[in-house]
Amino acid sequence: MRAFGEVWRSNIFQKWVMAITGLLLFLFLIGHLSGNLLIFLGPEHMNEYGHSLRTMVHGAAIWLVRGGLLLVFVLHVWSAIRLSQRNRSARPERYAKVDSRTSTIASRSMALSGLLMLVYAIYHLAHFTWGTAHAQFYAGQKGWEYTLADGIVVPDVYRMVIASFHEPLITAVYILAMILLGLHLNHAIASAFQTLGVTNKRIVPVIRLVGPLLGIGVAIGFCSVPLSIIAGLVH
Numbered sequence: 001m002r003a004f005g006e007v008w009r010s011n012i013f014q015k016w017v018m019a020i021t022g023l024l025l026f027l028f029l030i031g032h033l034s035g036n037l038l039i040f041l042g043p044e045h046m047n048e049y050g051h052s053l054r055t056m057v058h059g060a061a062i063w064l065v066r067g068g069l070l071l072v073f074v075l076h077v078w079s080a081i082r083l084s085q086r087n088r089s090a091r092p093e094r095y096a097k098v099d100s101r102t103s104t105i106a107s108r109s110m111a112l113s114g115l116l117m118l119v120y121a122i123y124h125l126a127h128f129t130w131g132t133a134h135a136q137f138y139a140g141q142k143g144w145e146y147t148l149a150d151g152i153v154v155p156d157v158y159r160m161v162i163a164s165f166h167e168p169l170i171t172a173v174y175i176l177a178m179i180l181l182g183l184h185l186n187h188a189i190a191s192a193f194q195t196l197g198v199t200n201k202r203i204v205p206v207i208r209l210v211g212p213l214l215g216i217g218v219a220i221g222f223c224s225v226p227l228s229i230i231a232g233l234v235h
């Protein structure tokens with residue numbers, strides 16, 4: 001039991017927790033982005049997708065995913081807090097040498113961009129999932145139903161997204177959040193692989209190139225939705 005406690009509190013275990021949960025969150029983002037991009041195919045595709053997510057396995061699948069996502073998110077934030085507390089406590093650790101090449105603005109601002117992403121996530125859920133922020137655009141309100149081709153009536157998520165991003169202030173907040181997300185992921189992906197022990201001399205340069213590209217690509221993908229709506233390309 002004591003040995004377990006020691007492992008649980010160890011620096012390396014917490015770094016692993018942060019890396020694995022971070023990569024799982026990134027997988028969620030890829031899935032979420034794929035769903036969001038359906039907006040370019042029109043309301044039928046996007047609303048059908050939302051409906052199938054909500055009704056898969058008699059509605060149980062979405063709750064399983066939500067539970068898993070919450071657990072992963074909490075572990076990610078918890079390990080980040082523990083590690084930054086430890087870094088701040090002035091105890092110098094021989095192996096925690098700072099590599100000036102990787103100590104970029106992004107890496108140094110990870111804690112701040114992570115904290116702001118947490119604030120964004122709460123705002124985002126209040127906006128699109130709970131309907132408490134910008135309730136006038138909430139898909140679950142009366143009169144905002146959409147009838148799918150097979151006759152099933154569902155909340156009009158497509159209309160909710162379009163109406164929301166016609167508001168320049170909402171669009172600005174989202175774009176700002178996506179810039180922060182890009183900044184966070186720019187450093188996070190390569191760093192996670194490094195923590196997990198990927199040190200092969202041939203693979204490391206590839207990860208250092210592909211990690212930031214993937215991170216920034218995902219952020220640009222998310223931005224494409226509000227930007228296309230505000231530019232009038234999707235309506």
Ligand code: HEM
Pocket residue numbers: 032036050066117121124125128129157161174178181222223225226
């Ligand atoms: C421009 C960017 C984004 C747009 C347009 C967007 C859009 C949406 C929409 C429309 C929903 C509700 C889906 C439904 O009820 O059917 C949703 C839910 C959600 N989004 Fe996003 N999203 C964006 C970025 C993000 C980011 C960066 C994250 C992660 C930090 C995120 C995390 C979530 C989560 C956790 C849910 C709740 C899923 C659930 O349990 O129902 N989203 N998003």
